[in-house]
Amino acid sequence: MSQAPVIPDFGRGSTCERENGTFCLDWVGKHWHDKLGPALLQHLLLTGIALGVGFAIAFMLALAAHRRGWLATPVVLATGLLYTIPSLALFQLLVPLTGLSRVTAEIALVSYTLLILFRNVLTGLAGVPAEVRDAANGMGLTARQLLWRVELPLALPAIVAGLRIATVTVISLATVAAFVVNEGLGVPILEGLQLTFNTEMIAAGALAVALALAADGLLVLLQRALTPWTRKGVSA
Amino acid sequence: MKQGILAILVTLALGLAACGSSDSNDTSGSSTTSGTPGKGKPAVTLGTKNFTEQFVLGQLYKQALEAKGFTVALKQNIGSTEIADKALRSGQIDLYPEYIGIFNTAVAGDNKAYATVQDAFAAGKSYATKHGFTLLPLTPFTDVDALAVLPAYAQKHNLASVADLAAIKGLRLGAPPEFRQRETGLVGLARVYGIKDVKFSPLTIGLQYQALDDGKIDTADVFTTDGQLQGGKYVVLKDPKNVFGFQNVTPVVSAKVLAAEGAAFQQTLNAVSAKLTTPAMQQMNAAVAIDKQSPADVAQKFLKANGLV
Amino acid sequence: MDAEGRERMSDFTDAFRFIGEHLSLLGRLTLDHLALSGAAVGVALALALPLGVWLGHIRRGSFVAINASNIGRALPSLALISIGVAVLGIGFLNVMVALVVLAFPIVLTNAYVAVEGVDRDLVDAANGMGMTPTEVLWRVELPLALPLIFAGIRTAVVYVIATATLASIAGGHGLGDIIVDQATYRLPGVLGAAICVALLALAAELVFAGVQRAVTPRGLRIDRAWGYVEEERTKAV
Numbered sequence: 001m002s003q004a005p006v007i008p009d010f011g012r013g014s015t016c017e018r019e020n021g022t023f024c025l026d027w028v029g030k031h032w033h034d035k036l037g038p039a040l041l042q043h044l045l046l047t048g049i050a051l052g053v054g055f056a057i058a059f060m061l062a063l064a065a066h067r068r069g070w071l072a073t074p075v076v077l078a079t080g081l082l083y084t085i086p087s088l089a090l091f092q093l094l095v096p097l098t099g100l101s102r103v104t105a106e107i108a109l110v111s112y113t114l115l116i117l118f119r120n121v122l123t124g125l126a127g128v129p130a131e132v133r134d135a136a137n138g139m140g141l142t143a144r145q146l147l148w149r150v151e152l153p154l155a156l157p158a159i160v161a162g163l164r165i166a167t168v169t170v171i172s173l174a175t176v177a178a179f180v181v182n183e184g185l186g187v188p189i190l191e192g193l194q195l196t197f198n199t200e201m202i203a204a205g206a207l208a209v210a211l212a213l214a215a216d217g218l219l220v221l222l223q224r225a226l227t228p229w230t231r232k233g234v235s236a
Numbered sequence: 237m238k239q240g241i242l243a244i245l246v247t248l249a250l251g252l253a254a255c256g257s258s259d260s261n262d263t264s265g266s267s268t269t270s271g272t273p274g275k276g277k278p279a280v281t282l283g284t285k286n287f288t289e290q291f292v293l294g295q296l297y298k299q300a301l302e303a304k305g306f307t308v309a310l311k312q313n314i315g316s317t318e319i320a321d322k323a324l325r326s327g328q329i330d331l332y333p334e335y336i337g338i339f340n341t342a343v344a345g346d347n348k349a350y351a352t353v354q355d356a357f358a359a360g361k362s363y364a365t366k367h368g369f370t371l372l373p374l375t376p377f378t379d380v381d382a383l384a385v386l387p388a389y390a391q392k393h394n395l396a397s398v399a400d401l402a403a404i405k406g407l408r409l410g411a412p413p414e415f416r417q418r419e420t421g422l423v424g425l426a427r428v429y430g431i432k433d434v435k436f437s438p439l440t441i442g443l444q445y446q447a448l449d450d451g452k453i454d455t456a457d458v459f460t461t462d463g464q465l466q467g468g469k470y471v472v473l474k475d476p477k478n479v480f481g482f483q484n485v486t487p488v489v490s491a492k493v494l495a496a497e498g499a500a501f502q503q504t505l506n507a508v509s510a511k512l513t514t515p516a517m518q519q520m521n522a523a524v525a526i527d528k529q530s531p532a533d534v535a536q537k538f539l540k541a542n543g544l545v
Numbered sequence: 546m547d548a549e550g551r552e553r554m555s556d557f558t559d560a561f562r563f564i565g566e567h568l569s570l571l572g573r574l575t576l577d578h579l580a581l582s583g584a585a586v587g588v589a590l591a592l593a594l595p596l597g598v599w600l601g602h603i604r605r606g607s608f609v610a611i612n613a614s615n616i617g618r619a620l621p622s623l624a625l626i627s628i629g630v631a632v633l634g635i636g637f638l639n640v641m642v643a644l645v646v647l648a649f650p651i652v653l654t655n656a657y658v659a660v661e662g663v664d665r666d667l668v669d670a671a672n673g674m675g676m677t678p679t680e681v682l683w684r685v686e687l688p689l690a691l692p693l694i695f696a697g698i699r700t701a702v703v704y705v706i707a708t709a710t711l712a713s714i715a716g717g718h719g720l721g722d723i724i725v726d727q728a729t730y731r732l733p734g735v736l737g738a739a740i741c742v743a744l745l746a747l748a749a750e751l752v753f754a755g756v757q758r759a760v761t762p763r764g765l766r767i768d769r770a771w772g773y774v775e776e777e778r779t780k781a782v
Contacts, residue, residue, distance in 0.1 A: 004513065005511040005512070005513060005516050005538075005541075005542050006541040006542050007515065007516050007519050007538070007541070008537045008538060008540070008541035010519065010520070010523035010527065010529055010533075010534050010537055011523070011527060011529060012527055013526065013527030013528045013529070017527060017528040018526060018527065018528075024528075027528055031530060034530055034532060034533075035530060081747065084703060084707075084743070084746050084747050084750050085707075085743040085746065085747075086706070086707030086708075086710045086742055086743065086746055087707070088710045088711055088721065088724055088739075089707075089710060089724065089738075089739035089740075089742045089743050090739075090743070092724055092735050092736065092739045093736060093739050093740070093743075096553050096556045096557070096732060096736070097553060099323075099326070099328050100311065100314060100319075100323060100328055101328075165618070168615070168618050168619050169618060171619070171621075172618065172619060172620065172621040172622070173621075175621040175622075175623040175624060176622075176623055176711070178313075178623075182311065182312045182313050185621070185624075186621075186623055187313070189621075189623055189624050189627050190313070190623075190627070192627065192631075193440065193442065193443070193627040193630060193631075193714065193715075194286075194287065194288065194440065194441060194442030194443075195288070195442055195524075195525055195528070196442065196443065196445065196446045196630070196631055197528060197631075198628070198631045198632075199528075200528075201624065201627045201628050201631060202628060202631075204624065205620075205621060205624030205625070205627070205628060208619075208621045208624060209616075209619050209620060209621070209624075212618075212619035213616075213619055216615070216619070315727060316727060316728035317728065318727050318728050318731060318732075319727050319728075322732065342728075412728070413722070413725070413726035413728060413729050414726065414728030414729050416729060417728075417729050437716065438716075438722065438726065439635065439716060440714045440715070440725070443630065443635055443715070443716070446630070446634060446635070447634070447635055447716075450634045450635075452634065452635060452636060452716075
């Protein structure tokens, strides 16, 4: 059945697209729904899962270290070790273990959040003044009540500061996940690189930056809402 | 209250995970064909390698299968042959489109130069069968490596074929890193044409055209069906001794999966392959590379025009 | 251990064998990697250090100087390298420029915060003793600012070394060449190079942590697991 195929007209690109101009807004409009939009959503998903899991782990570790001070050093060393490993290297080291999947990307991204979040939660908790603790004890609060009603609220600025850094970091790193799984804003970046198509790379890169700045801003607002007694945000 | 908000945030993040689908799926056109023999068959994972033509091939096969009711998950841009082969053997993907020459050399470790593409195919098939895979029928189009130069450079050095490059001292050649080790690469060029004085620049696939334009390299390893070659901007040198071999595409499928999916699965794939001539592939690649269309749209248009969706 | 598990472990043992068998290749690529990183950090230091120190000294430009590293952290290095290719093309110089852009904000912010954060009372006392502003800068502010400045240098060095791994997709030379070329070096090679680059980053981190400690005036050293200064450690990409 080797009839010659019908080759339809695929449509001519605009002048800007064909000439690879610096930024073609028309391409962005045309391909938002099939390239940039889905990539953005996938990126949000990757980031959200990493931050959620990372925060849960770091939080539990910090609570444990708050009680048993000797835990701090080994945890910082271990998470610091993970933090220093270059992302591309860590992704590739995980591939033989967990395959070319979202799990691989998430494991790597989670490990990058641990140091910052652990450090900041612990510092926040440790920063509660002794007098406040004494007063709470004097009022008859149990250890659990002390933690949840006094220490954690006071630690919130430090915790949110850590969350801000972790969020921006993960959003930036999740682009490298495109080497392992075909998701996230790294995909249009690499695609644009392959075609040397400026618009795709710039659009995806700009989206990642915008996402990071927006997340950072939202967290600042969140912190202000949660800690009305602070006059201005504390940086870690 | 504060801990409640924190708890909500964590739950939200984890909830997003639960809602997330397992693999990324590109949008595909809905099918309007009559039979859907694929309904009820197990889902297949289709992988593609790391360049434009593979993305188009992936979309072509995926959309054609989905039109027949099959469930296809697309793992796009896995990487080079070695990575795709490993993924196939470990079951992460069930099939991917491979080039018969590369299959023989890189996967089967067979560096023999075959006289015809049918011989190469037969050799590849026998290897595949021994290892639990099947090679489906070849496409009409072949996408071989080639060396391209700028027209001015070709004129200056009087270049018409690859053999003419042997005379140039310190030839700056840009190609994907694997080119260095391949029989259909530097190894073959040195052995057959005597091109030994080469300054090699490893480049990610796609960057070689820019490097050529910028004058960073003298000659680039290109693929003969690349979209960028349409329009005569580059001179493609002839390969009279056929160092670059045959590179028709054959979908490499796990034998188990092939059996599980039934006859219609193969037939659908073969029907698509049969329509992929060199001009067709070139124009589809050009639509993506030059007109910046998306592979999914290009594949959809082609399949529609040929009654395959 | 089942067959698949054994295969995975063998990938890692093969990785170490690869390292053992390819020491000269890895050594050469490591030197390339360090050369690229060193050049980028050097340029970033030359540009950002004087600027940051001066702004901190005259206590101006705080908004820009402090937020520089926030913006810098938000820039995906992959995007920057890719756009660098589009704008500048491939090659050592072009990749280096992208790395400089990434390192610059870190050094700037740390230098600014370091000098600006020197205790005002000390500066006033020095002024009161009759020191000129230049003398105050060199004999009071800078020595006290050194720990945090070096924290910034340390962060920038590790960040650039890690990002230089990515640069291999754009024609940069370094250990990343192996990591992005699984076709030639196969999985053991990729794993071996990944291990090497991780060790390289860790070594740089340790060396500069030591340097930072060494330049911290004894009076400021406080033993804590994560160091005295709460510097913002930008993630090594």
